[in-house]
Amino acid sequence: MTKKSFAYLFLLPLAILLFAVLQYHRVATLLDRAEYEQEILVKAEKLVNHNFTGPTEIEYQREGADKAELIDAGNAQTDASIFLSQNKNALSVARPMLYLAYAGLGLSLLYLLTNSALIALGYLGAKKGRRSQHDLVQAFDFCRTWLPFMLAAQVLFLTLSISCLIFYELTGLMSTAKDGSDILAGGYFFLLGIGYIIFIIWRLVKMLSNSFSLFQPEPKPVMGRNLSRDDAPALWARVERLALRLETITPDNIVAGLTENFYVTANPVRLNTGEILTGQTLYFSLPWASLLNEAEIDAVLGHELGHFAGKDTEYSLRFAPLYARFSSSIDAVFGLRKNAPGYMNVDFNTAMSSCYYVLGQFHDTVMYWRQRREHGADEMGAKASTPLALSSSLLRIAALSNPVDEYLNEVYHARVTPDDVVAALLAHLQTLPLPDPRAFLENETAHPYDTHPSCRARIEALGCTTDEAAVIAARPVTGDSFAHLFLLVNDFQALCRTLSAELTGEITQYRDNYKQSLETVLNRAAKETVIYARPKIAIGGLLVFLYFLYATLSGLFNPDLTFPPNDKSYTLMGLLLACAVIAGLGLRRVIKVWKRGKQPVMVLRHGSVSFHMLGAPVPLAALTGYAFFKTRRGLRIGFTYKEGYEPPKRTDNRWLTYTHCSSTEPFFYVTAYGKLRDASGAPVSQEQLAELLDTYLSASVAEHEIKDFQ
Template identity: 30%
Template structure:
């Protein structure tokens, strides 16, 4: 059955308007009830006190005088002496009701005030988001300013919204809980309602505490975090040609020079003024930074590199990196904040309105962000062509998109199988190998890549085709032929002339990547070994028939009681004059008792046999004709709602076992490739414990399989890698 889910707009209206309005109406209704009850309690107290004074005077002069009182059940006559303590009791009760009414009278206004605070907070939040979103479309500067105002306002709006809902919920619950004290016919049900009201109020208070405590983390999440980047800082001594090239481009564009140039392996070209955390040195880099990917440099010619670096320097001159430094971190911070609130809101209804309001607010900026991102990239493309030709710029856009698949193929190969033994002549150079792969295999089809966006760590870029069209060119055969020309031979590339020792830099970047790949692979292997070692050997589990036996015993007692009643008390049960029916009913009862007894004996015998035998390699069970190998199980789940069952999703290539006839509650679905093993339960285990046990066997088998496969393939892979890298 498909789960019904409200649309975001409907949820927003319900939580921000309907829910507070309902609480506000409830508060007004409670206030009216409180006012009426207070007036009635006050009048009754005064009336009873006056009556008590009169009766006391009569009792002092004539204790035996008979007085008639009008009650709910009619007139009631009592002597004056007897009436005094009863009236005193009524006065005490009326005073207690008056005190309760006085205590609860202001509480409804808390319900209404909290709801009003939540409603106003929602209006303020929505209005702020709408105004900020409109202003953000006017200019980049307005985008940053509007967003800063919004992110400074939202936490306080969130806090007011949460406090308002919590105050309203707590007051409404307390009012109804206190109101139970005014009931004259208190009972066990009344006491349960009172406790329920207090529990609901307690839950609301605790939810408010947790929500507000978590809300303070929103401020911390806005703090920009350094961007993690893998690469090396390059100085002018290591790349004199590169620094001259960049200075020349900056002079021609009248652009600002970067403070730092980083050469890496795995990212695309980008510039930023945000803080970077450089790996593997764990160094924090600040200021204007230009990042250059070595594999791209090795496959691009001078006009293409000039176009790309000119494009990136244009971001400096256009103050785009300042925009990114001010806007991108807080924009990402707000997303992190809302994601954290959403995770908390899944278990806390108090946070739902704040989460919905937050996501609605940030969505108002998405269109403006995309709009200005496109404009910034188009402007940077045009400025970048000042340092080269438009054809070079267009070719660079296509060629960088083609480099990425080749680079990913190389990196994924060595990440999965990093070479272990290295020497000076076999140390891999992933940069040159990427170029060699293109020389040997050619480029991939460029047409599907024209709609892709260039990789960038902070902003989205427009599609490549649109960027080329914005330069005044069309993607034709001539342009594609230029972009897909073969790479130059090693040592003759444009990049090799920019650095003092280009090969050493590429080797160092490759070594860093391989070291990280080995560390990740070693950690993965340790995880597999831990999973494989966690298997507990052989485990025998039995069907838990005890609850069913108890149920049969209770049913048998009911049958016995019914049969004895009909037999011993025929007159009282209406069977005194119908011997046949009495005998028939008694016989049915005896048959029921016998049936329960036979079923109990069957259960006890079946419980003595193992339900399942779990071994490190397979699951054996009497419900199937053949065991189930753990490596053939893709996933599993234990169900315990209606009937206990272990469901196994089998690998599509696995041979399915057949179900035995006596396994009534088991099933083998060959169409869906699912095996379901039914039971009454697992003796001595809760469903979660049994599921964890199955998971240990399942994970251990797959871990052992992967370890065995890795060991058998290691020699072949190592030899292939040695030949692969030597050929590079």
């Protein structure tokens, strides 16, 4: 658990609880004292009014005294009356304040208990998930059922507990009001508080609905063609035969495509045609199928179908897609306002900390089972074909991944526009020397939802030798390598041409849009943008100047100041000189702040950016990123830069010339004091500044990339 999560989940509720305890102590002490004074008043009145002939003294413990003492009943009656009179207004609202204190105590305890339950939910769920994949799925199901409600309860208890603390103080403040305007102001605060609670409840409902969407899998965009049984009867028969042999689920859909490797998914799939496929989908990669022999294709298909076998079925169909969605969507769903002050998002930051903790607890368990799942799927792939065929397919895919990706990258950049991507790829690979497969034994195969162990570990687990598998994987690529695919898919060549044309069309449309966006960036970056930071007047410097100027002028008219000066006059003159110097320093500060507002804090140009506090412009090509940090006096902007670049020295401070925030990281910062404005005086928000920085930083990249369109 991170320090931030610990602060939100434990320190914050403890702080609220302790403050509620303090509030309870204050009002309970007042009520107890008032009850005691009322009893004293009743007893004293009986003694005084009934004119007892005996002694009229009564035991009375004064406020703050250690023990009671005997005093005259009349005096006790007077003291009690004075106390009740002085605290009349406070006592009139003491009972509501007591109830608010009780509510604050109870809600803060519920908030703390809810946080503890969330911690237990993540920890125990992940611990249970280590027993088996079935237990992992059950634990995650339980988690996804209760987590949204616990998050809602967490935010609700936090909001209400803080509201109780605030209303308690407002009630006490209103009890001290002396005129109608103060009471009216207090009423406004109450209305604002109620409005805030309504706003938080609205956010709560929205967050609750969004929390459920965390566990709804989104359709995965896929470029390909859904093959019906009429389109590829032999391929469907082959897959069904393998599924029957392996006792796995037969996929509901087979999608043939050009851009990805083999995989299976239970997530919904959205094709580039707009069609959405549900159920289990097998992605059949035409480029990779053309590079594998029939035994290797059977092994790869068996491996993928193995994810739908036995205990792995529940994991693949239910858990993996939902977990992938959950782990990638937390930030987007909660819509954190990263630029807002932290106190504005305490409720959501608390919920986010809870989600990240639960996710972190499940992560280690998920990685544990992913490794074991791959070895289990490999056993199924070996059963579908042979262990050697699966081993050689692993190494062949690993060895050819870079050449295949490089060629497809040429296609994506429209440097080549083949009518048939598969045939053109095979022709291209025939001109290249095949890399030694043994150099890729430590590679891990990519997968859209999972991770894989290294090739060496998988091959050794199959009982094969890496040398034997490497020899088979190193066979050359030939022009007829994909001849066997003509038997699997009807009119295979037409399918490849159709998919190639669709891919080319998508690339053309994407590149046209991308080129237009690059031109827009370059046009915007061609203009110089000047940003000013208009700070508020230096209040401290102005007060110092006025105070010590007044002291200096007053001292000049002091009768003790004589000419020629005597010893006393010398002392006074020294003090006046010191006051004049301090007044001058205050005036200097005021003038410095005024001049700073007249100078641009940042000038953005094509290729460089200048800062008021740095001695030279900074090349935009040297910067790799930026981040905003809010400070008490303004906005601090941190920049990361490329290795080897040395930022200019600071010129705004003769004693502090370095710009580095860290001696170990390539990071420097500049500070803008005051509100940001452009050359016309219009305010510039942090979001607008970020957009400007992104535009100018992208311009250097855009200038290079647009040459690719020439």
